Amino acid sequence: MTHDAAPPVSVTRRRFLASTAAIAVLASAGGRAHAASLSGILPWQPYSATPPTPVVPGGWTFFTPAEARAVEAIVDRLIPADDVSVGGKDAGCAVFIDRQLSGSYGSAQNLYMQPPFANGTPSQGFQSPLSPTGRYRQGLAGLDAYCKANFAGKSFDGLSPAEQDDLLKKMEANGIKFESGDAKSLFELLLQNTMEGFFADPIYGGNKDMVSWRMIGFPGARYDYRDHIDKHNQPYPLPPVSIMGNSTWVRR
């Protein structure tokens, strides 16, 4: 959907000086932003919307194979497979986290990351110099070292489900120290990102087949409930849809 309709910056500049009433430009071509001068018309340009790019499963873009095995095991304990739903791994939560870490979220591109860094009070919020990618890399290394030292050389994914749950509970309760990274903050980050993946639109790689939405009864990206607004205390009858649509819309 890239296009080259935006004029060169110099045209925009001339507009500032010319001060005539006509549209000059629009903002983004190939992702590069230009300042714009808009006058005389409500600006509009075809194909200037920015839909999300669907995640394609398969392979890892951030995690190493060992990290991926640990994260898959963790998301499967946070959201275990049971009679209510599939587990976090099959729902795509590890893939979701991997792809998020490869994007602007992982690099903390939008956050204020200028020094000096200092430890504040809890009410002052997050103050780490590490981006989410850094926190995962350090934290997962710390987890791996801890497991190997305490479980006869095994990694997290080699532990029994009961051992895994026990270790995750200790991390959650801040009752454990890693050599690298902070166990409690790694747990909180994992829990947050796993839930995001499980409940977000499936376009981001998790919530496969809208499993979580079916589980709780959330109809997803529907846009008009006028037919049901007056039907108090009655279940909503239609299945969920994603931004990508619904699997029944596609020929298999």
Add this chain to the structure above:
Amino acid sequence: MARRLPRRDVVIVGLGWTGAILAHELTDAGYDVVAIERGPWRDTATDFNVGYMPDELRYAIRQDLFLKPAQETFTFRNNTTQTALPIREFGSFLPGNGVGGAGVHWNGHTWRFFPSDFNLKSHLDQRYGPGFVHKDLQVQDWGFTYDEIESAYDRFEYLAGISGKAGVLKGQVQTGGNPFEGPRARDYPLPPMKMTLAPTMFAQAAQGIGLHPFPTPSANLSGAYVNPLGIAMGECTYCGFCERFGCSNYSKSSAQTTILPLLMRKSNFEARTLCEVTRVNMHPTGKHATGVTYVDVNGEEFEQPADLVLLCAYGLHNVRLMLLSKIGQSYDPNTGEGTVGRNYCYQTNSGVQLFFDDKIFNPFIAAGSLGQTVDDYNGDAFDHTGKDFVGGAGINCIPTNGRPISFRPVPPGTPRWGSAWKKATKDNYLRAFGFSSQGSSYAIRGNYLDLDPTYKDRFGNPLMRMTFDFPDNDIRMSNWVTDRMQEIAKALNPRQAVVSRRTKPYNIVPYQSTHNTGGAIVGADPKTSPLNRYLQSWDVHNVFAIGASAFPQNAGKNPTGTVGALAYWAADAIIQKYMRNPGPLVQA
């Protein structure tokens, strides 16, 4: 070296609600206006596209439409004994960015403050006697009355097509409206929205214990509407993607849906986007401004001369621009001297969550301001005699959404993960709702805004420092109102009611409210306010600062209705008084 551009009559900083209103009024009056907006151009079809707007992760969690802290943030501390640290990730409040500003991603609650909110200090002194208001509270009058801005409220409500029910029409109390509101000249332009189950039950319970519930005045439209500018909007479809989202359906009022389609076609208006104003330029005498300096997205610096400078950014940014430009004197909490940054206030909220066994609430069928409010305990609607606080709170049952990354109510004691968590999540998602109090926030000496001594933005300019904690008065108020909320909860007879009280310290992490007020307040005395009653700087007569930054203290209501009214109030003063005879509109 900044490139100097040709002068304009008026330069407006920020193209959100207030910037668009002022631009429309001033261009209609024949002035040549340029608005400079640091974010991108945004419009419904392209930027709030129905094909992908219902995306909780992108818009609500990753905050796609908001100001990015990397661009500008604030530093924060609870009190002056602490060292302020930067808000590296926005949480407690979420400033907007881009054309439309925070008016793009608001919920749409559109209130009028009570008449007693405007002359608050004199009102409380008169009703309860001098000395009743605790000496630590810097409660002040606004310098104008509700009656003076009633018509400005009316214009904003009709611009935006607000859905609601009048409570007091020409002095007569109306059944089904808010009996505590100030008198209005006419009803809302649209009837109230259709109600879902939760607010219906809430209203029945509140009425049953003698309270006066009414439909929350809403900028989510209950029907099709053509506003006085000739711009058409559509009926809300109750999709539940309001707050943190742009509306794909032309059903939520914003600059995009009510003003820009007309404003952008005017030959005497120009918007410059992705251009960030870094300071207001001052004449060497310091008595008047000569225009603004801004930096465009490619880092090039421009100087835009203008006869009149209107600060219409988000309130906090108005204050920072005044501090950076040395318009007025920075407030000092030790001496009480200086006025810019004084009386920073917020909102004092609490909540109750109710769980039922036998009800289906369908929380996803919702709108940002679809709900019911009880104002019996708001402001000074009730007698404070014998109470140890002033102020109050609106009690709102407005279930705005069922977006499941954030909305997953489970009873306390439920594990946060594992099979037990999953079962509780599944069992309770459709069967819970909440209501909340939105409490007033009154100023104290130690809550203020100034420039941070350490942290800088990407241009090397100091970040603004916020020093704030909840005043004890406001905590006492909130606790008392929360006790009243428990009475309503009891009348609803849920399986379980879970109360969340407001406690100190104020925490910058969990979302609470994007209702940051004060810092560039209006008033009658230049010793205690940087702006006069027309939102004009006492010190620099051709600078006006329009926004919630002008509130001397915050009421127990959402600010946007009053912000819209202030925009019309200031526009009238500028066009009818200032432009005819430029100079101070009030003699200090």
